[in-house]
Amino acid sequence: MDRKKVISLKNINKTFKIKGGGGGTIREKFTKALRRKVSNSKTISALIDINIDIYEGESIGIIGRNGSGKSTLLNIIMETYSPDKGGKIYTNGKLIRLDLGMGVDLNLSARDNIYVNGSVLGLTFKKIGSIFEEIINFANLEGFENTPVKFFSKGMRQRLLFSIAIHAEADIFVLDEFFGGTGDLDFRKKSDHAFKNKILNKHTVVIVSHSLQIIDTYCSRVLWIENGECLLVGPPQEVTTKYKQFVQEKKMKRRNDAKLDL
Amino acid sequence: MLNWIYKKISRIENISRFERIWKLAQVDFKKRYYNDKFGIVWAFFNPIIRVMVFYYVFEHVINRTGLGIDNFALFLFSALIFWMAFVELIKTSMKIFRSKGYLIKNLKVNKIDLYLSNAVTSLLGLLFNITSYMLVATLFGTTFSFDNILLLPLLIITIYFIGIGLGMYLSICQIFFNDINHLIDIIILIGFWTSGVIFPSELILEKFPAIYYINPFIGIFDNLRNILLFDNPINITILTINMTIAIFIYIGGFYILNKYYQFAFEKL
Numbered sequence: 001m002d003r004k005k006v007i008s009l010k011n012i013n014k015t016f017k018i019k020g021g022g023g024g025t026i027r028e029k030f031t032k033a034l035r036r037k038v039s040n041s042k043t044i045s046a047l048i049d050i051n052i053d054i055y056e057g058e059s060i061g062i063i064g065r066n067g068s069g070k071s072t073l074l075n076i077i078m079e080t081y082s083p084d085k086g087g088k089i090y091t092n093g094k095l096i097r098l099d100l101g102m103g104v105d106l107n108l109s110a111r112d113n114i115y116v117n118g119s120v121l122g123l124t125f126k127k128i129g130s131i132f133e134e135i136i137n138f139a140n141l142e143g144f145e146n147t148p149v150k151f152f153s154k155g156m157r158q159r160l161l162f163s164i165a166i167h168a169e170a171d172i173f174v175l176d177e178f179f180g181g182t183g184d185l186d187f188r189k190k191s192d193h194a195f196k197n198k199i200l201n202k203h204t205v206v207i208v209s210h211s212l213q214i215i216d217t218y219c220s221r222v223l224w225i226e227n228g229e230c231l232l233v234g235p236p237q238e239v240t241t242k243y244k245q246f247v248q249e250k251k252m253k254r255r256n257d258a259k260l261d262l
Numbered sequence: 263m264l265n266w267i268y269k270k271i272s273r274i275e276n277i278s279r280f281e282r283i284w285k286l287a288q289v290d291f292k293k294r295y296y297n298d299k300f301g302i303v304w305a306f307f308n309p310i311i312r313v314m315v316f317y318y319v320f321e322h323v324i325n326r327t328g329l330g331i332d333n334f335a336l337f338l339f340s341a342l343i344f345w346m347a348f349v350e351l352i353k354t355s356m357k358i359f360r361s362k363g364y365l366i367k368n369l370k371v372n373k374i375d376l377y378l379s380n381a382v383t384s385l386l387g388l389l390f391n392i393t394s395y396m397l398v399a400t401l402f403g404t405t406f407s408f409d410n411i412l413l414l415p416l417l418i419i420t421i422y423f424i425g426i427g428l429g430m431y432l433s434i435c436q437i438f439f440n441d442i443n444h445l446i447d448i449i450i451l452i453g454f455w456t457s458g459v460i461f462p463s464e465l466i467l468e469k470f471p472a473i474y475y476i477n478p479f480i481g482i483f484d485n486l487r488n489i490l491l492f493d494n495p496i497n498i499t500i501l502t503i504n505m506t507i508a509i510f511i512y513i514g515g516f517y518i519l520n521k522y523y524q525f526a527f528e529k530l
Contacts, residue, residue, distance in 0.1 A: 016528070025440045025441040078367070078368075079524065080524065080527050081527065082524035082525065082528075095370050096369055097369070098368070099368070103365055103368040105289070107293050108289050116365075117369065119285045119286075120365055120369045121369060122282075123278065124281060
């Protein structure tokens with residue numbers, strides 16, 4: 001049986017031009033043009049020829065060291081960044097990205113944030129109304145429905161976000177270092193359970209994490225990115241083992257280099 | 263009333279999209295007016311008090327009737343409330359990438375919906391101002407014909423098409439040129455003095471004929487005053503030209519936004 005493709009990335013390259021000081025204002029652009037100053041901008045290749053198809057119901061992990069291009073890839077998937085010319089992105093379904101600084105407006109109440117997030121995800125007011133109590137109860141925020149989120153503690157905010165995400169009815173979840181266990185012990189247990197049952201088992205999930213244990217446990221396939229290039233795609237155990245070896249070798253090399261310098 | 267209209271519209275098609283735009287507009291409106299104690303009352307009385315102050319100053323303190331116009335305060339306010347709504351629309355649109363960045367980043371929201379909802383927020387404020395103006399104008403003996411009032415939405419749509427189009431364009435420019443705000447303030451100031459908010463259009467035609475034909479707001483304000491002050495029939499030719507210009511500006515802004523929003527978001 002053919003599996004349904006929900007995300008397809010073809011020939012994805014992404015380069016950033018980093019300007020060496022100035023050029024961000026009209027005045028600077030104008031004086032630069034007048035002086036015919038040679039541009040001292042630098043080009044950085046954040047992603048190089050990434051090709052991958054992600055299928056419905058799959059949990060795919062993305063690993064790589066800091067600055068390897070993981071977040072840029074997520075931004076490309078969310079279509080907040082555009083790939084360089086020739087790159088093609090195809091997504092089929094409603095996407096939600098969850099990260100620790102995820103989408104709430106601090107000046108709005110919990111109620112308004114639930115309605116805004118829900119309606120942006122395509123839910124009708126009727127549908128949001130029917131799950132509203134569930135969202136509030138799950139987050140243990142009874143009595144705080146109309147309180148602006150800026151007055152919530154960090155834990156309360158996380159619970160609200162998590163609860164919105166669990167009930168959001170998105171098709172594809174993009175998790176950027178965001179996992180079930182948030183809040184106090186009771187909520188952590190509850191959220192862990194809901195995370196597995198309501199997100200991982202039912203939806204397509206793209207997970208970016210530095211925790212290889214999470215990747216091994218929850219992913220069915222792993223993509224390893226190094227310096228913007230896809231080094232390996234395969235079963236979690238195989239990829240994470242090679243990744244660990246790679247990181248270890250790099251560490252050793254750094255240590256040896258440091259010793260030689262001394 | 264507004265809820266009733268919204269409910270009727272949302273039955274037509276794509277309920278969740280209407281609801282999304284409405285919700286975003288509603289929460290912005292709340293943020294703008296409900297955050298202080300007098301909130302919505304202030305929104306209603308603010309324009310009334312302003313008209314009263316202007317009336318007092320022009321009729322009693324300066325002791326002139328301003329450029330030979332009978333009631334200069336009403337003459338001024340019949341255009342000023344629309345100009346203020348237009349300026350507010352542009353300025354808030356320019357901030358959309360920052361104020362609604364959390365939705366763009368995390369939920370892949372339709373960008374146009376953000377601009378439309380911003381326009382609805384501004385429109386809600388404008389409706390308050392129009393109501394206040396009409397109450398005060400009635401007190402001063404101004405009459406409004408029903409046929410003319412029916413055409414008012416066309417003029418409002420024209421202003422909002424220009425505002426949304428420019429807002430889309432400028433919100434992108436603002437990311438690339440950090441200091442554009444200063445330039446915009448100057449352009450708005452020039453616009454204020456060359457749009458016929460304060461002068462009758464005949465004066466502009468006489469002194470600066472080129473501006474009269476370039477600036478669509480002169481025609482828009484002339485027609486608005488025909489409806490809201492003089493109770494004259496509106497000039498359909500001018501309205502058609504203005505609407506055509508507005509549509510072109512909207513399409514231009516839409517094109518620029520679609521072409522550059524990802525690039526702009528990266529810069530952000």
